[in-house]
Amino acid sequence: MTLALLSASVFVGFVQVAEPVLFGRVIDSLTRNENVFSILAFWGLLGIINILTSVFLAVLSDRLAHRQRLGTLDLVFERVIGLPVSYHSEQGSGRMVRSILSGTDQLFHLWLSFMREHASSLIGIILLIPMAITLDRRMAALLFVLALIYAVANFLIVKKTHSRQAQVETYHQNLFARIGDVLGNVTVVQSYARLWDEIKSMQTITAQLLNEQYPILTWWGILAVITRVSSTLTMVSILILGSYLVQKNEMTVGQVVAFTSFSGLLIAKLEQISSFLSRTISQAPSLQTFFQLLDQPDGAQEHPNAKAIEPQKGEVRFQSVTYNYKNSTQGVFDINFTAGSGQTVALVGPSGSGKTTTLALLQRLFDPNTGNITIDGEDIRHFTLTSLRHSIATVFQDAGLFNRSVAENIRIGRPTATDEEVHQAAIQADAHDFIMSKPGGYEFVIGERGSALSGGERQRLAIARAILKNAPILIFDEATSALDYQTEKKIQHAIENLRAQNKTTFVIAHRLSTVIEADLILVFKNGRIIESGNFQELCNRNGLFTELVKLGELKREPHLGEPHATG
Numbered sequence: 001m002t003l004a005l006l007s008a009s010v011f012v013g014f015v016q017v018a019e020p021v022l023f024g025r026v027i028d029s030l031t032r033n034e035n036v037f038s039i040l041a042f043w044g045l046l047g048i049i050n051i052l053t054s055v056f057l058a059v060l061s062d063r064l065a066h067r068q069r070l071g072t073l074d075l076v077f078e079r080v081i082g083l084p085v086s087y088h089s090e091q092g093s094g095r096m097v098r099s100i101l102s103g104t105d106q107l108f109h110l111w112l113s114f115m116r117e118h119a120s121s122l123i124g125i126i127l128l129i130p131m132a133i134t135l136d137r138r139m140a141a142l143l144f145v146l147a148l149i150y151a152v153a154n155f156l157i158v159k160k161t162h163s164r165q166a167q168v169e170t171y172h173q174n175l176f177a178r179i180g181d182v183l184g185n186v187t188v189v190q191s192y193a194r195l196w197d198e199i200k201s202m203q204t205i206t207a208q209l210l211n212e213q214y215p216i217l218t219w220w221g222i223l224a225v226i227t228r229v230s231s232t233l234t235m236v237s238i239l240i241l242g243s244y245l246v247q248k249n250e251m252t253v254g255q256v257v258a259f260t261s262f263s264g265l266l267i268a269k270l271e272q273i274s275s276f277l278s279r280t281i282s283q284a285p286s287l288q289t290f291f292q293l294l295d296q297p298d299g300a301q302e303h304p305n306a307k308a309i310e311p312q313k314g315e316v317r318f319q320s321v322t323y324n325y326k327n328s329t330q331g332v333f334d335i336n337f338t339a340g341s342g343q344t345v346a347l348v349g350p351s352g353s354g355k356t357t358t359l360a361l362l363q364r365l366f367d368p369n370t371g372n373i374t375i376d377g378e379d380i381r382h383f384t385l386t387s388l389r390h391s392i393a394t395v396f397q398d399a400g401l402f403n404r405s406v407a408e409n410i411r412i413g414r415p416t417a418t419d420e421e422v423h424q425a426a427i428q429a430d431a432h433d434f435i436m437s438k439p440g441g442y443e444f445v446i447g448e449r450g451s452a453l454s455g456g457e458r459q460r461l462a463i464a465r466a467i468l469k470n471a472p473i474l475i476f477d478e479a480t481s482a483l484d485y486q487t488e489k490k491i492q493h494a495i496e497n498l499r500a501q502n503k504t505t506f507v508i509a510h511r512l513s514t515v516i517e518a519d520l521i522l523v524f525k526n527g528r529i530i531e532s533g534n535f536q537e538l539c540n541r542n543g544l545f546t547e548l549v550k551l552g553e554l555k556r557e558p559h560l561g562e563p564h565a566t567g
Contacts, residue, residue, distance in 0.1 A: 008057040013123030015050040024258030065112035098176035103290025150230035171209035308387040313341035314472035314504035321371035342502040346509040349524030393466035394475040399458040401450035407442040413469035429464035
């Protein structure tokens, strides 16, 4: 397909250059009263073939460009969803969506315009040079000097606007990020009467954008004037020199006509190419952001010899594990513990103390700087990423639901599950009754991020998803922290159904009842485990754990009193 496209572009470019020569031959033949039928017949045949070739070129270019666009979008999507969660958090979904869609769209239009028009224009200019020199070197030299002046002026203006265009792109990024941020929190905006404040903020960003864009538009206007002046100056200069050479019988009228057509053709082609280059350069900052997205390093690299291992027991061990966030003093340091098969491990500590980071390391969302993590005695770096993550089911504080049906959301745990298995998972998660109360039951579409459901309903769907996955290791990352006590009791019942299946369970805990029932409690502070043991052991030490309970960091249910040491 590429060879056919190139061949068609070469032919179209050749015809564009050949037509001025044929026109000149017709003029010379007419001035000498010669028969021009053969020239006109050849010209007409060439024109018909050129029309058909141009149609073929346009259709082929469109197909290839659209195929490239969708292929690039697939490639970028595959790349982006595998990037570290920390990178997604830093960039924000609005900014990333803008980069992806804008980048693929701009590449599509660049591909399409180059393949459909500019490739043949470039080939035409290359063919025009030897043809013009063959007709007359003096006229060719004048033509190329004038074209060079135009090209240099064009280059200088493009260079002048390039740095400003980068700033314009920054404002575009901020604009889209702001829009995404506001639309994602529209409930807060309305309830806090922030409508006009957000509108004014948007107007400020757009005003800044326009202030940067106006000088660029001025220079582009100057470039348009230079183009018109160059075209007129070139045409007049060619006619003056051509008339002089005709009077001296050193050129024919037909050759002057050919050069006049050459000048118009050359300026038009240069204008097309400079427009293409200007557009490419103006889009360069946006494309740079797009390619930077593609160049982001993976959070965890899969070892070439990694195997698809399925853990049987689910025993987890951290051995001297340390991880530092990039350009930050935060992380986790010298983490050591063992979670036996079927045990429940509670992670407690102040916000930002390293609990979530520790569990992220278990899932290889990123790799530790030092130390190793094993499951059933096997280093998790020996697992393929897919098999490792199939072995772990996670329920987050934010349930993480998709704008799809209830059944589709539960099946994310195991896409091949039957309807009966989906229903059983929902029953165990105490979700079946509320699902059946919705229009369409399991086919009910739950809205963006589960907006059509209550907080408790969203969490029970997330637990049903984890039940269906049937992984040997469970992670509950503050899965009930935002719920009221009565709703949480239902969630806790669903969680107990999971834990009863002899799963190794990790809980980032905020309820005292969860901590009391844990086999092992890890107390975090500043990225380190400073206490560990079961509930009674920690109470006896009267250390940070007891202090956290007294300060209310761990919520007490109505039936639980103060923790106390035993003698």
